[in-house]
Amino acid sequence: MYELISKVGKASPLVVHYTNEVTINDCANMTLAIGASPLMSYSYEELEDVINIASTVVINIGTMNSSHLDLFVKAAKYANKVGKKLVLDPVGVFASKKRQEIIKILLGEVKFDVIKGNMAEIKFIGGQAVNGQGVDSHEECDDIDQLKAISKTLKTTLAITGKTDVIVDFDNVVKIHNGSPKLKSVTGTGCMINSLIGSFLGVSDNSMDAAVMGILCMSLSGELADKDDLGIGSFKVNLFDNIYKLTEEKIRDLGKVETI
Numbered sequence: 001m002y003e004l005i006s007k008v009g010k011a012s013p014l015v016v017h018y019t020n021e022v023t024i025n026d027c028a029n030m031t032l033a034i035g036a037s038p039l040m041s042y043s044y045e046e047l048e049d050v051i052n053i054a055s056t057v058v059i060n061i062g063t064m065n066s067s068h069l070d071l072f073v074k075a076a077k078y079a080n081k082v083g084k085k086l087v088l089d090p091v092g093v094f095a096s097k098k099r100q101e102i103i104k105i106l107l108g109e110v111k112f113d114v115i116k117g118n119m120a121e122i123k124f125i126g127g128q129a130v131n132g133q134g135v136d137s138h139e140e141c142d143d144i145d146q147l148k149a150i151s152k153t154l155k156t157t158l159a160i161t162g163k164t165d166v167i168v169d170f171d172n173v174v175k176i177h178n179g180s181p182k183l184k185s186v187t188g189t190g191c192m193i194n195s196l197i198g199s200f201l202g203v204s205d206n207s208m209d210a211a212v213m214g215i216l217c218m219s220l221s222g223e224l225a226d227k228d229d230l231g232i233g234s235f236k237v238n239l240f241d242n243i244y245k246l247t248e249e250k251i252r253d254l255g256k257v258e259t260i
């Protein structure tokens with residue numbers, strides 16, 4: 001699995017993003033930092049052209065935009081139709097009825113390789129009552145059986161972020177114990193994980209490995225970046241530097257990965 005980091009650098013897969021306007025630039029830079037190639041689009045006109053050349057398509061509903069709702073569904077359905085890998089981030093799904101409606105349509109009509117969310121977002125799409133605010137989660141990992149059931153119902157790999165990250169594919173479960181609380185104070189670290197997972201899916205058919213690697217790269221780089229009592233601006237720069245300088249050896253040595 002750890003060798004995927006060199007594979008991404010060599011193959012530089014194209015990750016097409018339909019994502020939110022808040023973190024779009026950081027997602028493009030994160031894709032480049034790990035060695036893949038980003039393309040961000042909001043156009044109906046080029047939808048088929050750009051998805052045809054993509055390795056992976058990322059759908060992130062973070063900033064609900066009336067003119068994008070149908071575009072995101074069309075993009076996801078077309079990616080499915082032509083057999084592209086797909087990642088969904090149901091950002092803030094519990095915050096509004098319209099978010100719930102669009103996620104219901106996407107889950108009903110599209111098969112995703114990985115659904116990435118914070119614990120509140122994932123529990124919510126699994127039908128649980130949750131404690132979240134806007135796009136943020138106040139939930140932690142308490143019931144692995146519940147997460148396994150959600151993965152089975154949605155027939156997908158779940159990549160769930162939090163103090164402890166959890167990746168669940170049916171009965172296979174991996175926990176990641178790296179991280180830094182500062183990652184929560186930089187907006188879009190979750191969105192950037194979609195870019196990382198999308199990059200790894202571009203060089204692997206194993207969704208679980210891609211999801212573990214995507215979260216691990218962010219959580220470990222955040223941990224390494226949180227040095228010398230840095231302020232949050234410098235921390236963010238240091239986070240990107242650490243992603244860019246990750247190696248297979250570093251991940252193998254410093255990753256705190258627990259297979260359950």
Ligand SMILES: Nc1ncnc2c1ncn2[C@@H]1O[C@H](COP(=O)(O)OP(=O)(O)OP(=O)(O)O)[C@@H](O)[C@H]1O
Nearest residue numbers: 118161162163179180181183187188189190191219
């Ligand atoms: N309390 C914490 N301690 C350590 N690491 C954390 C903590 N909370 C979150 N993280 C890390 O922060 C990163 C992003 O996770 P988070 O759950 O904040 O995503 P998110 O809510 O989807 O983010 P965003 O909406 O800003 O994109 C992950 O790498 C996760 O491990």
Ligand SMILES: Cc1ncsc1CCO
Nearest residue numbers: 020022062063091135188
């Ligand atoms: C703050 C925020 N609002 C909509 S999307 C987004 C980025 C983090 O998900």
